[in-house]
Amino acid sequence: MFRWFAQTLAVTGLSIRSLPQRAGPSLVAVVGITGVVVTFVAVLSIAEGFNAAMANAGSADTAIVMRGGSNAELNSALELDSTRIIEDAPGVRRGDSGPMASAELFVIVNVPKKSTGTDANVPLRGIQAAAFDVRQEVQLVEGRRFAAGTNEIIVGRSASNQFAGLELGQTQRWGENAWTVVGIFEADGTISESEIWCDAAVLQPAYRRGSTFQSVMARLDSPETFQAFKDALTTDPRLDVQVERETDYYSSQSSMVRGIITGIGTVIAVLMGIGAVFGAVNTMYNAVATRTREIATLRALGFGGSSVVVSVLVESAFLAALGGVIGGALAYAAFHGYQTATMNFQTFSQVAFAFTVTPMLLVQGAMYALAMGLVGGLFPAVRAARLPIVTALREL
């Protein structure tokens, strides 16, 4: 077995060392696989970025309460009385200024995208003062908070970057009101950064919502008290509500888009991968053809067919891995952190997020490249091992 490894290593070394003689075709295979890996990683980094913005949003000790049967805040409606009962429910953390619960409104406003100038649906959220205690990841990075009872708004960093007229000091007109940006906030890159916030008490009359809200965001004493909180509300005969952890809610809100992007990305990558495999097959057939006499000589000297198979496969995998590494690096350099926004079909609003090239994606890209290389090298490898020695020795 040791000798088999030694001879396989020797034959493989010869394959790799003779690569410069086949630089052109080898480069074609590397470039093909690089292209596939760039596409694969880039498309899936969209899903990762969207996932990071949505699924990672919120915390386990925060709950969202909506009307029973609502699958999103847009479909929900809660009367003022109901929101009071929710705020006073057991398990809600209390601070110096009372329960850490914010009854909120969620409406959609049209704001032009900076990139295209076309209108996009952007969420405008009316909040109560406790919202900042509930969402502790929110940090004001420019300006100040809006003043209660005024038409002032604060804007998430991603929304400010993606949409026009949402920079500090700018004014937007939605409906019959003009709204002035007085602050920019960040929220660890999560979905809150895609939103515009204002005083709920101002938003209600502006959108003729009377005294109704759409959700209550409540911070709990701990993640473990969620069940007690939920049970208390869902068994209360005065209420018809559904209660979810904030993390679960955002995760479910992103499932459709995440699934679509991942699905499309996978289909594109597989189709391109098939093309790249043919490229690799062609390259490796060429490599075997170029080395016909060399391989036959080795076989004549006593080197086994399996060593030849392994050497061709390793060469193919080496070229593919090279393509995988270059592709991963290019994808990271070109796309990681790239800011964009897309429609979340479940909320009919834009979610701003950044392409996220994770280490796992890079590993997946490299593994995919290796798989393409091995599949592409398989048939040429078998052909190399089956070359009739006598005929091949006479090849020029």
Place this chain on the structure above:
Amino acid sequence: MSDAPESLVQVRNLHKVFRRGSERIDVLQGVNLDLAQGEYLSLMGPSGSGKTTLLNLIGGLDTPSDGSVTVSGDRIDKMSGGKLSRWRSRHIGFVFQLYNLLPVLTAERNVDLPLLLSPLSRAQRKKHVATALAMVGLSDRAKHYPRQLSGGQEQRVGIARAIVTDPTLLLCDEPTGDLDRRSGDEILELLQALNKEHGKAIIMVTHDARAAERASRTLYLDKGMLVNEGVDA
């Protein structure tokens, strides 16, 4: 034709048939041949007479359609795949017309190749390689690549590669066919020395009568049959 136990090679009723579409080509038709230990045999004959095919069958590079080939007591016509490869690496040294050196390896690395199949240590291999290169007079060209050597020198490296494992039998297919007369003569002298001074058994295929004269015996093939036997040198 004897079955004397001292015969190194015994070829009996050897047939080789190739098919090209529906056409049947009988390349070898019942060849019988014996080679004694330490004998130097040349095979002559016109193109297509089956010389190289016979050499390939004796070297285990090809399998016969019928008949038997026994080398050093091993029935190689019964072997296949990995077993035949291992047998070749232990018993046969090939010298090719076009040298068949690997261009990416230096002379010494080319000579070292067959030893990778042996259980020798790196130090032992290095010693063997140095000895083989010294025997062919190329110790000072060990670090040269094939492209840096003349044709004659390349063939010497090819011979060093063939003898480095101390094989049972050297099989040379037109070893001077691609060389000028002077280089060819040097190669033939080298082969003769390997035979006379080291007792190496050799079978050489050649078109060149002058080359064949160096052998102790010459056999003529025509249309796949041995037609007559030449005189001892």
